[in-house]
Amino acid sequence: MQKIQREYWGEIEEESNALTPDNYVSTYAKKRKLDEIRQQGDPMPMDKHDKMELKSSLVTQTIEVMKQTEVLQSLIDTYSNTNGSSNYLLNPCQMIPEVDFPPENAADLVSEQKFQKPIWFIPTVDTAYSRGDPQSYPELSSNMCRHAMRKAMCGLLRLAGFTDCSEAAVILLTDAAESFLRSLIAKYRSFYDMDSKLKKMTTLQLVPLEQAYVSKTGTSLTQVHNYYKHKVIARNRTEIAEFDSVLQEYDKLMKESQSSMQKQQLEEQEQQQQHEFNRHEFLNILEMQQGDDNNSSSAAGSNSMSNIVGDMLQELQGGSTDAGGISLSNVANSQQQVLYGLLDGQTGNTSSNMATSSTNYQNNLDT
Amino acid sequence: MVGSNFGIIYHPNAGGSSGQVNPSSGAASSVGGAGSFNAVGDRAAPASHLSDFLLQLEDYTPLMPDAVTAHYLNMGGFHSDDRRIVRLISIATQKFMSDIIDDSLQHSKVRTHMQNSATPGGSKAKDRKFTLTMEDLQPALADYGINVRKMHYSQ
Numbered sequence: 001m002q003k004i005q006r007e008y009w010g011e012i013e014e015e016s017n018a019l020t021p022d023n024y025v026s027t028y029a030k031k032r033k034l035d036e037i038r039q040q041g042d043p044m045p046m047d048k049h050d051k052m053e054l055k056s057s058l059v060t061q062t063i064e065v066m067k068q069t070e071v072l073q074s075l076i077d078t079y080s081n082t083n084g085s086s087n088y089l090l091n092p093c094q095m096i097p098e099v100d101f102p103p104e105n106a107a108d109l110v111s112e113q114k115f116q117k118p119i120w121f122i123p124t125v126d127t128a129y130s131r132g133d134p135q136s137y138p139e140l141s142s143n144m145c146r147h148a149m150r151k152a153m154c155g156l157l158r159l160a161g162f163t164d165c166s167e168a169a170v171i172l173l174t175d176a177a178e179s180f181l182r183s184l185i186a187k188y189r190s191f192y193d194m195d196s197k198l199k200k201m202t203t204l205q206l207v208p209l210e211q212a213y214v215s216k217t218g219t220s221l222t223q224v225h226n227y228y229k230h231k232v233i234a235r236n237r238t239e240i241a242e243f244d245s246v247l248q249e250y251d252k253l254m255k256e257s258q259s260s261m262q263k264q265q266l267e268e269q270e271q272q273q274q275h276e277f278n279r280h281e282f283l284n285i286l287e288m289q290q291g292d293d294n295n296s297s298s299a300a301g302s303n304s305m306s307n308i309v310g311d312m313l314q315e316l317q318g319g320s321t322d323a324g325g326i327s328l329s330n331v332a333n334s335q336q337q338v339l340y341g342l343l344d345g346q347t348g349n350t351s352s353n354m355a356t357s358s359t360n361y362q363n364n365l366d367t
Numbered sequence: 368m369v370g371s372n373f374g375i376i377y378h379p380n381a382g383g384s385s386g387q388v389n390p391s392s393g394a395a396s397s398v399g400g401a402g403s404f405n406a407v408g409d410r411a412a413p414a415s416h417l418s419d420f421l422l423q424l425e426d427y428t429p430l431m432p433d434a435v436t437a438h439y440l441n442m443g444g445f446h447s448d449d450r451r452i453v454r455l456i457s458i459a460t461q462k463f464m465s466d467i468i469d470d471s472l473q474h475s476k477v478r479t480h481m482q483n484s485a486t487p488g489g490s491k492a493k494d495r496k497f498t499l500t501m502e503d504l505q506p507a508l509a510d511y512g513i514n515v516r517k518m519h520y521s522q
Contacts, residue, residue, distance in 0.1 A: 050434075052432055052434055053432075054430060054431075054432060055428065055432075056428045056429060056430040057428060058428060059430050110426075124419075124422045124423070127425065129424075129425040129450060129451065130422045130425065130451075132449055132450070132451055133450075134448035134449065134450075135448065135450050136448065137433060137434040137437035137438075137447060137453075138434055139438075140434055140435065140438045142438075145435045145438050145439070148431070148432055148434075148435050149431060149435060152430045152431040152432075152461070153464065153468075155430050156430060156461065156464055156465055156468050157468055157499055159465075160465065160468045160469055160471075160472050161472055161497060162468070162471075162472060162475070162497045162498065162499045163496040163497055163498065164496060164497070164498040164499070165498060165499035165500075166498065166499065166500050166501065168501055169499045169500055169501050169503075169504045170499070172501065172504055172508075172515065173464070173467070173468070173499075173504065176464070176467065176508055176513050177431075177460060177463075177464050178439075179513060180460060180463055180464070180513075181436070181439045181456075181460050182439060182442075182443075184456070184459075184460070185439055185440060185442075185443035185445070185456075186443060188443070188445075189443055189444060189445075202444060202445055202446040203445075203446055203448070203449070204440070204445055204446070204447065204448075204449040204452040204453070205452075206417060206418065206421065206452060209452060209455070209456070210417060213459060217463065220417070221417060221420075221455060221459060222416055222417055222420055223462070224420075224427075224455065224458045224459050224462050225420055225427075227458075227461075227462040227465065228427050228458065228462075231462075231465060
């Protein structure tokens with residue numbers, strides 16, 4: 001009877017007591033290995049962080065220019081009053097603040113020739129890109145991808161003209177983008193599977209992609225060019241043109257404000273000068289009067305007095321003739337007589353008075 | 368405009384193609400798979416246009432990073448080493464989403480216009496600000512075949 005040789009799984013073979021050097025590691029060797037590791041220094045974690053940037057300079061520029069236009073427009077609305085197509089300063093005394101937007105912000109990032117000519121008229125430059133040299137992309141987590149897509153969606157929303165968005169809508173939009181990408185790639189894969197040649201291939205081919213895109217959206221991938229030209233580039237150009245026009249309008253207002261401020265300052269200076277001149281004139285008059293008084297005070301005083309009295313007399317004469325009234329003429333005559341009497345006896349009054357007083361005094365003494 | 372003539376729509380069911388015919392299939396064959404595109408039928412012109420377009424794609428910077436597209440391509444079982452096709456998918460996705468957003472904006476404009484016309488002394492068209500809401504986004508997504516269903520608890 002023949003015995004069947006059986007090998008049991010997990011059977012422990014009886015080992016001989018003599019260990020070969022391959023089967024054990026001596027403690028001495030471990031110690032040496034430890035020393036080697038210590039000499040190398042502490043093990044550092046490998047840095048696998050890759051910085052991923054949303055670097056569509058054209059879209060970024062468009063959004064920045066839109067922001068700048070909004071700022072300028074709000075300043076124009078604050079400091080001016082729009083009447084028809086032209087703006088007028090609300091308050092000419094108020095200085096409009098200067099804005100500093102560097103011209104690089106509105107620079108033309110796209111060469112004019114690139115998108116004016118049809119694609120087949122533009123000669124292909126031999127670069128690593130046009131040759132299709134393979135390039136590896138950094139490995140990203142799904143969360144990171146969703147985060148990047150969310151940012152991209154926010155940029156697209158701003159580019160389209162939305163100024164605000166609800167969080168739920170952005171999440172939904174990100175989900176929709178992810179869903180589209182997944183379904184497009186699944187379709188792309190299905191076209192690979194339909195072709196026997198491509199079935200086992202993993203490299204990217206153009207034709208199945210076009211077929212997948214057409215079946216998903218109903219349009220060709222060449223429409224992407226039209227989108228980029230008419231939506232992205234045209235929008236960029238429109239926004240830059242609008243920014244330039246608003247900036248010109250703001251410059252005009254600022255110049256107007258500066259000129260009005262200068263004019264106002266000149267007027268103030270003139271007024272100040274005028275005030276100073278008037279004050280000097282007033283002082284001169286005072287000085288002149290003081291000088292006259294000093295030179296001929298007595299003569300002027302007598303003259304002025306005689307003039308005043310003469311005027312009064314003329315007025316009285318004129319008044320009597322003009323009025324022609326009996327009572328007034330009588331009064332005037334009596335006043336005239338009194339005045340003439342006063343004038344005639346002005347010098348001799350005191351003496352006569354003194355004389356009468358002295359005669360009276362004499363009479364009193366005599367009595 | 369020259370650019371608007373570029374987009375020639377390829378329909379798998381339709382045999383011919385509209386637009387200018389470019390018989391140069393050399394450029395088409397330079398791109399992987401374009402030869403088989405010619406074999407499908409009389410579609411040499413779109414294939415060559417597409418391959419010409421693919422070579423020029425370096426200047427088309429997508430908003431969605433290529434690394435993200437490459438991630439989804441890897442998940443779909445592809446080896447994403449061809450930058451040109453990765454970029455083409457990126458821009459195509461951007462275009463698709465941009466179309467949805469434009470439709471949402473139109474919905475939002477109509478909605479705000481209705482609200483402003485209902486209230487006397489509504490804001491001017493210049494001062495209008497548009498906020499994307501679910502109300503505007505859902506019908507736009509539905510137009511593009513993406514149906515949104517709310518959970519029972521949120522209805």
